[in-house]
Amino acid sequence: MGEPRGAAVRAAAIVLGAGACYCLWRLAAGGRRGQRAAAGAARGPPSDNSPPVSTHIMDADALQKLIHLLQATDDPLIQEQVLITLGNSAAFSVNQDIIRNLDGLSIIGGMLSDCIPKVKEKALNALNNLSMNIKNQEEIQVYIMQVCRNVESAPLNSELQLAGLRLLTNMSVTSDYHHKMVNSIPCFLHLLAEGTERTQIQVLKVLVNLSANPAMARHLLRAQVPSLLLLFDNCVNRDILLRALAFAANLKKTMNDEDGTMIQDQYSEGSIFFTFCRDSTQFAQKLASLLHHPDTEVKEQVVRILIQ
Structure with a gap:
């Protein structure tokens, strides 16, 4: 990028940055109710029920300028700030549609x-919020x-890896x-075995979603x-x-529903199939011990597995 163009982009970034900050201030000024709506939209699973719409939203013109700036600049600091602003704006359903219609996805x-x-990382965070919309998911x-490759190549337990896993969680609902x-x-x-608790929780969210699909069971049970x-x-x-426990319960249910069509010879001894199969003494002992867990929900999950 030439110096005149680079200077123009930086100037535009300053103007848009000020405008974005003002918009974000207006979002924050909407009160606790608006904040709760935004947080709920960012965390909840995608569904046809759109997140609550705030009256304090960025209009299409402001969003279009941000998207154009993202295309025009190769300055990583500006790219980060634009992606953060777009990601924050995507907490509202109206903005999710506008960004899609502007080819922002x-x-x-x-x-x-x-x-x-x-x-x-910031791009993944923005797509994560945008993925709360079913039509956006289609794009x-x-x-x-590519997200899966980013997760695999990212440093273990890094924010980049976690951002990718969060997006995969939404896309696997x-x-x-x-x-x-x-x-x-x-x-x-591998991440489940080697990651921190934070990483393990996020990986398990993806695995629970995958294990609820019988078509994925054989792929998981061979692992x-x-x-x-x-x-x-x-x-x-x-x-x-x-x-x-939810992961195990989903796979056990599939194993039982297959009614004997899963042939043990298809699976090696160290596989998940052998870990969860009905003849696994170690797993049975683990479940028996968890029946004494102080948490009621844990005990309910254990019973769910045992009665299958």
Whole structure:
């Protein structure tokens, strides 16, 4: 980029930055009710029920200028700030539609190939909020395999890795795009074994979604996770334990529903299939111990597995 153009882009960024800050101030000034709506929209699963719409939203003209700036600049600091603003604005359903109609999804998605980790992270965060919209998911799904590659290549437990896992969690709530994640199952299970508690929780959210789909069961049951039983222990973080139990319950249900059509010869001894199969003494002992867990929900999940 030449110096005159670079200076023009920086000047535009300053103006737009001031405008974005004002818009964000207006968002914050909407009161606690608006803040709760935004937080709920950012965390909740995608559905046809759109997040609450605030009267304090960026108009199409402001969003278009931000998207154009994202295209025009190669300054990573400006890119980060624009992506943060677009991501924050995507907490509101009206803005989700506007950004899609302005071709913002493909422009933000294009940032996933950037070599700057912080830029990729902010792009993933923006797409995560934008994926709360079913129509947006139809466009975002083309980036799933690239997101999986970003998760695999990112430093272990990094913010970039977590941002990718959060987006995959949203994109795996329905089974429509599960097939795009099949090749990443070994990566997910590696992160489950090696990651921090924060990473384990986020990986388990993806795995629970995948395991609820019977079409994914064979892919998961073939996988090797020698340390998986370590998650089924009274001393394990409750959020991890509950999700590990949900994962096991989903796979056990599929195994039982197959009515004997799953042939043991298809699976090696270290596979998840052998970990959860009905003859697994170690798993049975783990479940028996968890029946004495002080948390009612944990005990309910254990019973759910035992009665299948």
